[in-house]
Amino acid sequence: MGHIFLAHRSYSFEEVMSGQWHESDPYYAACLSFCQEWLNGKDFFFQLTSGSTGKPKSIQLGRSQMIASAQATSDFFNIKKSPRLLVCINTAMIGGKMMLVRGMLWDADIYITLPNARPFEANWLQLDFDFVAMVPMQVAASLNNARDLKWLCQIDKLIIGGASSSPELISQIQDHNIHAYQTYGMTETVSHxxxxxxxxxxxxYHALPSVKIGVNASQCLWIEAPMALERHLQTNDIVTLETASSFRWLGRADFVxxxxxxxxxxxxxxxxxDKLVKEIYGPIKYFVAGETDEKLGQRIVLIIEHASDEKKEYILRMQLKENLEKYHVPKQIYAIEAFAYTDSTKINRQKTLSLCGFNQF
Structure with a gap:
């Protein structure tokens, strides 16, 4: 059986299962407690949704769903026996929790570290990993550090989730030939x-084995899969089907x-x-939203995470007018120094917009 490695010591799966562990750090203790429950056959687990599109809610996930998800991932990526996994994303969220489940089901050596921007900063984590899950922020930080980049490039399979990767980030990933995949999923589908x-x-996006997909009359994706919370799960994501098992994601219907x-x-x-914003402001966070407008119904606005800078805002407005179609040009740029985020590091658009003083978007 595999082992679980922490910064200061390691435990065999047998030790974790029998409770032969003691951790003072609450994060590591929570990880080991979950692993102990899993190894002892617990059938159901409660999990909070991310809260990126609404108030977080607690849902019950079954062991069989989580097994089905891990098996589909293994089949898709052809994971070898007893791989080495790095768990560097928040295990309180479904993505991190499923990394633990995959590791235990795959008889892996699981390396767990606190979720921070640079997973490879610690010397004990500078290893070749077979399977790693990261959020875009972690990938970007690793790309911008020469020592971290070395280990990022040596990951056999890297999945990126929690938020979409920007075109700039994807370009950097391609430039360094990193074996990376963007994931699509949610808590209700037990990760991707x-x-x-x-x-x-x-x-x-290509569906995992055993996953069936389609669209409703509004071109919103539906999912039928053994890992999904519902037999027929209707999403609010607008897609175009490329084949019976693949799709191109366009965006959320409630954001249109x-x-x-x-x-x-x-x-x-x-x-x-993306390129225009980054050229003027650097690697900042931003998003586009619709503000109520008497004439247009809604007008497009751009929200940036940055201190107000009239000169930069003017330059960006000119660049946007030169490069975008008339109806796509943001009518206003709102600068806010700090966005609101979910626990899974996604921008909480609704809460951030409320910080700007708007009630209707």
Whole structure:
């Protein structure tokens, strides 16, 4: 059986299962407690949703769902026997928790570290890993540090989730030939049900084995899978089907902006302006939203995580007008020094917008 490695010591699965461990750090203690429950056959677990599109809620996940998810991931990536896994994302969220489950089911050596921006900063984690899950912020930080980059490039399979990877980040991943995949999923599907190979020019998501997909009349994705919370799970994500088992993600239906009768997907527009924003402001966070407007119904606005800077805002407005179609140009740029985030590091758009003083978007 495998082992669980922490910064200061390691435990065999047998030791964890029998309770032969003691950790004073609450994060590591919570990880080991979950692993102990899993190894002893607990059937159900309660998990909070991320809260990125609404108030977080607690849902019950079954052991069989989690096993089905781990098996589908293993089959898709052809995971070898007894791999080495790095768990560097928050295990309080479903993505991190499923990394622990995968490790235990795959008889892996599981290396657990506190979730921070640079997972490879600690010397004891400078190893070759077979399977790692990271959020975009961690990948970006590792790419910008020469020592971290070395170990990032040596990961056999890297999955990136929690938020979308920016075009700039994808370009850097491709430049360094990193074996990375963007994931699509949610708590209700026990982490990802589809992945997109970031070495490809087109971001096409391919469903995992045993996952069936389709769209409703509004072109929103539905999922039927053994790991899903419901037999037929209807999402609010607008997609275009490429094949019976693959799709291109366009954005969330509840984020769509109707400006003067023209429907705009903020996520697509964000990708189009990414280079322009980064050239002027550097690697900041930002997003596009729709503000209530008497004439247009909604007008497009850009929210940036930055102190107000009239000169930069003017330059960006000019660049946006030169490079975007008329109805896609943000009518206003709002600068806010600190966004609101969920526990899984996603931008909480609704809460951030309320910080700007708007009630309707």
């Amino acid at each position: 049900i589809a992945v997109a190979d970031l070495s490809k020019d087109d971001l096409i 902006i109707n400006t003067g009768g023209v429907k705009v997907h903020p996520e697509i527009l964000e990708a189009q302006i």
